[in-house]
Amino acid sequence: MKELRLHVLDTFALLLCIGVIAMWVRGCSDNDYLFYCSGVEKQPSGYEVSGFTTRWANGSVSFSHERLRSLPASSYVPSIPSKGWHYSSIRASAPATPQTTVHQWFGFGWSHTVDQPFLTGGLASISELLLPYWFLAMITGGPSIFWFFRTIRKGIRGLRIRPGICPACGYDIRATPNRCPECGTVIGIHSSN
Numbered sequence: 457m458k459e460l461r462l463h464v465l466d467t468f469a470l471l472l473c474i475g476v477i478a479m480w481v482r483g484c485s486d487n488d489y490l491f492y493c494s495g496v497e498k499q500p501s502g503y504e505v506s507g508f509t510t511r512w513a514n515g516s517v518s519f520s521h522e523r524l525r526s527l528p529a530s531s532y533v534p535s536i537p538s539k540g541w542h543y544s545s546i547r548a549s550a551p552a553t554p555q556t557t558v559h560q561w562f563g564f565g566w567s568h569t570v571d572q573p574f575l576t577g578g579l580a581s582i583s584e585l586l587l588p589y590w591f592l593a594m595i596t597g598g599p600s601i602f603w604f605f606r607t608i609r610k611g612i613r614g615l616r617i618r619p620g621i622c623p624a625c626g627y628d629i630r631a632t633p634n635r636c637p638e639c640g641t642v643i644g645i646h647s648s649n
C-alpha cells in the first residue's frame with residue numbers, strides 16, 4: 457500500500473516535471489502570467505489593491521506579491537484588473553530579465569521592496585521570488601530518476617536470487633549456503649529485500 461502511494465506521488469511528480477519542461481521551452485518564446493487581483497478598495501488614504509503573480513518567463517519562474525496603496529483616484533485605477541484570477545501571455549521579444557529582482561544566483565532570485573513611490577502616485581510594496589526551471593525540473597523529476605534506478609537494481613537482484621548464488625554479489629555459495637564467503641551476506645529470509 458505504501459509502495460502504491462509512492463508510485464502515485466511519483467507519477468504526479470513526473471507529470472509536473474513534464475509540465476515544467478514544456479513551460480521551460482515555451483518561456484523562450486512566450487511569457488505567461490497567471491495572477492490574482494484582490495480588487496480595488498477605497499481606503500481613507502486613497503485606493504488600495506494587492507495581488508499575487510506568477511510569471512513563466514525565460515529562464516525562471518517568478519512568484520511575486522504586490523501591494524499598491526494610497527493611490528490617488530486617477531485614471532490609473534480603472535485600468536486595474538477586476539477581482540479574481542487572470543491570465544495573460546505576451547510574446548517574448550527579447551530574453552526576459554526580471555525587473556524587480558535584485559539578488560540573483562543561477563536563476564534563483566529574490567527582492568523585497570516596501571512602500572516605494574509608484575509611477576502613478578501612491579506606494580508600492582513588492583516581494584518577488586525567482587526559481588529557475590532547471591531547479592523545478594530537478595525536484596519534480598528527481599523521484600522518477602530514483603525509482604528508475606531502484607527498479608533496475610531490484611531487477612538485477614531478482615535475477616540473482618537463484619539457488620546457490622549470493623543475491624548481493626552473485627558468488628557461488630553452494631558450498632556455504634547460509635553465508636556468502638565472498639561478501640559476507642547472510643542468506644536467509646531477509647536476503648530477498
Ligand SMILES: [Zn+2]
Nearest residue numbers: 622625636639
Ligand atoms: Zn556475496
